[in-house]
Amino acid sequence: MYRVGIDKVTLAGAVIGFLSLGFHFVILRPNRLSSGEGLFVWNSLSSPETLLLALLWLCALGTGFSHRENRPFRLAPGLIGNVILVLVFFLTARMAWSTTDPNLPFLRISIGFGGWMMAFASYILILSSQQKLEGEGFLRLLVSFSGMAALVVLFASGYMSDMSVIKEFSARQGRFLSELSQHLILAGSSVCIATVIGTGLGVWAFRSRFLERPVFFFVNTVQTLPSLALFGLMIAPLALLSQKYPVLRDFGIQGIGWAPALIALSLYALLPITRNTYTSLRILDPDVIEAGRGMGMNGLQLLWRVEIPLSLPIILSGIRTALVQSIGNTTVAALIGAGGLGVFVFQGLGQAVPDLILLGAVPVILLSVFTDKLMALLIHHITPKGLDVGQEPAS
Amino acid sequence: MIQIRNVTKKYGTIIAVDNISLEIPGGEICCLIGPSGCGKSTVVKLINRMLEPANGSIFIDGKDTRDFKPELLRRHIGYVIQNIGLFPHMTVAENIAVVPQLLSWNQEKIEERTEELFRMMRMESDHYRDKYPRELSGGEAQRIGVARALASDPEILLMDEPFGAVDPLNREGLQAEFMKIQSDLKKTVVFVTHDLDEAIRLGDRIALMREGKIVQYDTPEEILAHPQNRFVSDFVGADRALKRLSRFPVSEFMKKPVVVKVTDDVDAFISQIRKKGRPRFFWLLDEDERLIGPVDSRHVHTPFSREEDVMEANCTAITVRDSATLRDVLSRMLGQGVKTIPVTDDNSRLVGEISILEIEKVTEEAALEC
Ligand SMILES: Nc1ncnc2c1ncn2[C@@H]1O[C@H](COP(=O)(O)OP(=O)(O)OP(=O)(O)O)[C@@H](O)[C@H]1O
Numbered sequence: 001m002y003r004v005g006i007d008k009v010t011l012a013g014a015v016i017g018f019l020s021l022g023f024h025f026v027i028l029r030p031n032r033l034s035s036g037e038g039l040f041v042w043n044s045l046s047s048p049e050t051l052l053l054a055l056l057w058l059c060a061l062g063t064g065f066s067h068r069e070n071r072p073f074r075l076a077p078g079l080i081g082n083v084i085l086v087l088v089f090f091l092t093a094r095m096a097w098s099t100t101d102p103n104l105p106f107l108r109i110s111i112g113f114g115g116w117m118m119a120f121a122s123y124i125l126i127l128s129s130q131q132k133l134e135g136e137g138f139l140r141l142l143v144s145f146s147g148m149a150a151l152v153v154l155f156a157s158g159y160m161s162d163m164s165v166i167k168e169f170s171a172r173q174g175r176f177l178s179e180l181s182q183h184l185i186l187a188g189s190s191v192c193i194a195t196v197i198g199t200g201l202g203v204w205a206f207r208s209r210f211l212e213r214p215v216f217f218f219v220n221t222v223q224t225l226p227s228l229a230l231f232g233l234m235i236a237p238l239a240l241l242s243q244k245y246p247v248l249r250d251f252g253i254q255g256i257g258w259a260p261a262l263i264a265l266s267l268y269a270l271l272p273i274t275r276n277t278y279t280s281l282r283i284l285d286p287d288v289i290e291a292g293r294g295m296g297m298n299g300l301q302l303l304w305r306v307e308i309p310l311s312l313p314i315i316l317s318g319i320r321t322a323l324v325q326s327i328g329n330t331t332v333a334a335l336i337g338a339g340g341l342g343v344f345v346f347q348g349l350g351q352a353v354p355d356l357i358l359l360g361a362v363p364v365i366l367l368s369v370f371t372d373k374l375m376a377l378l379i380h381h382i383t384p385k386g387l388d389v390g391q392e393p394a395s
Numbered sequence: 396m397i398q399i400r401n402v403t404k405k406y407g408t409i410i411a412v413d414n415i416s417l418e419i420p421g422g423e424i425c426c427l428i429g430p431s432g433c434g435k436s437t438v439v440k441l442i443n444r445m446l447e448p449a450n451g452s453i454f455i456d457g458k459d460t461r462d463f464k465p466e467l468l469r470r471h472i473g474y475v476i477q478n479i480g481l482f483p484h485m486t487v488a489e490n491i492a493v494v495p496q497l498l499s500w501n502q503e504k505i506e507e508r509t510e511e512l513f514r515m516m517r518m519e520s521d522h523y524r525d526k527y528p529r530e531l532s533g534g535e536a537q538r539i540g541v542a543r544a545l546a547s548d549p550e551i552l553l554m555d556e557p558f559g560a561v562d563p564l565n566r567e568g569l570q571a572e573f574m575k576i577q578s579d580l581k582k583t584v585v586f587v588t589h590d591l592d593e594a595i596r597l598g599d600r601i602a603l604m605r606e607g608k609i610v611q612y613d614t615p616e617e618i619l620a621h622p623q624n625r626f627v628s629d630f631v632g633a634d635r636a637l638k639r640l641s642r643f644p645v646s647e648f649m650k651k652p653v654v655v656k657v658t659d660d661v662d663a664f665i666s667q668i669r670k671k672g673r674p675r676f677f678w679l680l681d682e683d684e685r686l687i688g689p690v691d692s693r694h695v696h697t698p699f700s701r702e703e704d705v706m707e708a709n710c711t712a713i714t715v716r717d718s719a720t721l722r723d724v725l726s727r728m729l730g731q732g733v734k735t736i737p738v739t740d741d742n743s744r745l746v747g748e749i750s751i752l753e754i755e756k757v758t759e760e761a762a763l764e765c
């Protein structure tokens with residue numbers, strides 16, 4: 001018989017879900033700048049809807065307390081999570097287009113802290129199911145993406161267009177796309193640069209005992225600087241350079257803008273890549289190398305047939321860390337005029353418009369998660385089957 | 396043939412190999428043995444130029460190894476490394492195919508050779524070929540390591556403790572298999588081991604090393620019979636006389652047994668040997684010449700009764716196979732408290748008998764020589 005037990009992850013999600021009921025589910029603002037008024041779930045939704053949400057969370061709590069190893073129980077939290085995730089957005093969006101008040105033509109409706117918290121809690125339920133459905137191809141896919149897909153459809157159909165964030169988006173569609181691409185270019189190219197330099201440094205540190213310490217001192221120090229400080233540090237030397245050689249300015253290289261941002265971001269991305277390259281070489285089994293040489297491989301054959309296949313997964317997981325980190329850090333680069341999604345965040349902060357902040361922050365989060373998953377997939381596929389999958393050395 | 400001439404290898408101030416000369420005739424197994432750190436692995440690696448000597452030179456079939464590119468040289472020398480070192484990201488079949496691949500054999504030939512090696516190693520190809528090294532037991536991995544070294548059918552085989560990770564029982568099995576393979580292939584083998592019994596069993600010659608030098612290089616019989624100095628006699632141990640016995644196959648010392656089939660006239664036979672006075676004992680065989688047991692001609696009923704007159708009802712306990720050594724024979728005699736035991740072949744047919752007198756003769760020779 002199946003053992004009945006407590007499923008901690010689902011339970012945590014359910015508890016957070018219940019707590020979220022204690023915060024404002026939506027926020028109504030007379031206009032986009034004013035601070036507005038928060039409403040709880042029961043103030044903003046009809047009683048059947050409120051009841052439905054409460055019931056769903058109760059179910060989640062129930063499955064958390066009496067987990068069984070059979071398939072329905074592994075599936076349940078994920079399905080509940082997906083339904084709640086869609087409901088949070090759907091109900092808010094519906095409220096947004098159904099609430100029209102002639103006295104308040106600029107009324108803005110957005111998801112409140114409680115709403116976001118509930119969405120987060122529902123995501124925990126989804127993750128919980130994902131874990132339990134390891135190896136169940138279709139079901140796992142269903143649990144992972146059905147809610148997301150529904151949200152995309154909801155967004156594309158224009159149903160959400162009355163929500164405040166979407167209004168901010170519609171007002172800046174062109175700008176949004178250009179900042180998004182600027183963000184991607186900055187984050188991507190900084191990691192490319194860091195990959196070239198970082199793998200080089202890693203190999204260098206590995207080969208020479210003398211260089212090992214200084215190399216790691218350097219990359220570790222860079223990593224400890226707050227990103228803002230590093231961006232600031234870049235300004236002065238670059239400004240000086242561009243003053244001395246005005247030609248540089250024609251290429252856009254000056255104290256502020258993309259150039260200092262790119263340099264700082266590349267420096268930041270160095271640590272994980274250098275460290276993982278170094279480690280991957282460090283843990284190469286000397287017996288395996290000896291076998292390769294002993295079988296008659298030359299240097300190049302050893303590199304291609306043995307060293308790269310064995311170390312690539314670890315180097316790639318360093319690049320994965322660097323990418324996720326770089327996508328986050330690029331947000332801050334907006335402060336020195338490099339553009340990117342951070343532009344909306346800082347505009348939003350300046351004007352105290354929370355939804356504008358979200359317009360910058362939410363895509364950054366989604367990008368990070370998406371990139372992380374994509375890299376995980378790539379690493380999984382590239383890792384030779386004979387090795388343990390996804391081994392990331394501790395930092 | 397491998398000739399090592401005045402070779403020295405230093406690591407910094409450590410002299411790992413100190414002016415060694417060694418000649419290994421083609422088709423023979425030379426066992427390198429000695430305490431840990433005495434330079435055995437270093438000698439092996441000097442032969443395939445994983446290491447370069449500070450002094451001296453090494454010739455293979457009369458050609459200086461320095462005349463070849465190291466990689467090309469190594470592709471023609473089988474190498475079993477001390478810690479197996481299978482490639483963890485390759486399947487067992489891919490591991491075996493590494494050298495043929497480097498030699499750019501075509502796929503068909505590689506495939507054929509791989510299957511042949513699985514058979515040679517007595518491993519089920521279908522079961523093992525797509526496994527990864529981490530899915531193998533230590534013994535299986537070592538066999539694959541040997542198969543990988545044999546893949547391109549090299550004339551020379553360097554084996555650095557190839558059976559080190561195997562328990563004693565399985566090790567004997569592997570040794571027997573290896574000897575069978577070697578009797579067909581006749582490779583020139585340098586075999587490093589820690590285990591004196593292994594060296595005595597396998598080696599045509601044994602090179603005993605100490606602190607980078609070769610202390611004695613001789614056939615196992617000679618080393619055991621005539622240790623050149625105190626170090627050698629200590630190393631081979633006080634029981635060297637006993638160890639030496641394992642060099643002598645029983646098949647070379649057994650005598651023709653006196654036998655009678657149950658279907659013959661046993662009573663006539665008994666009265667005949669009683670008249671002659673000897674031999675006192677004979678072996679009774681069944682109709683298929685399988686051994687039933689020994690009979691003492693002085694204590695038999697007349698007429699002869701198969702049930703009552705055969706001395707050992709269950710004589711498998713005292714029987715040895717014809718592949719055994721005198722050492723096995725002696726231990727069987729001591730264990731069972733008998734002085735003469737029968738020797739049988741694969742089909743448990745009696746092929747000879749051996750008594751403690753023959754063993755004494757062998758040990759006396761050695762004692763006289765000492
Ligand atoms: N790469 C190296 N650097 C420095 N010293 C080494 C190196 N390799 C071996 N040595 C030293 O050379 C000596 C001989 O080493 P070797 O590996 O040949 O010993 P061995 O007889 O094979 O020992 P074992 O039975 O333990 O395998 C030892 O003293 C060892 O410490």
Ligand SMILES: [Mg+2]
Nearest residue numbers: 435436437477
């Ligand atoms: Mg060794």
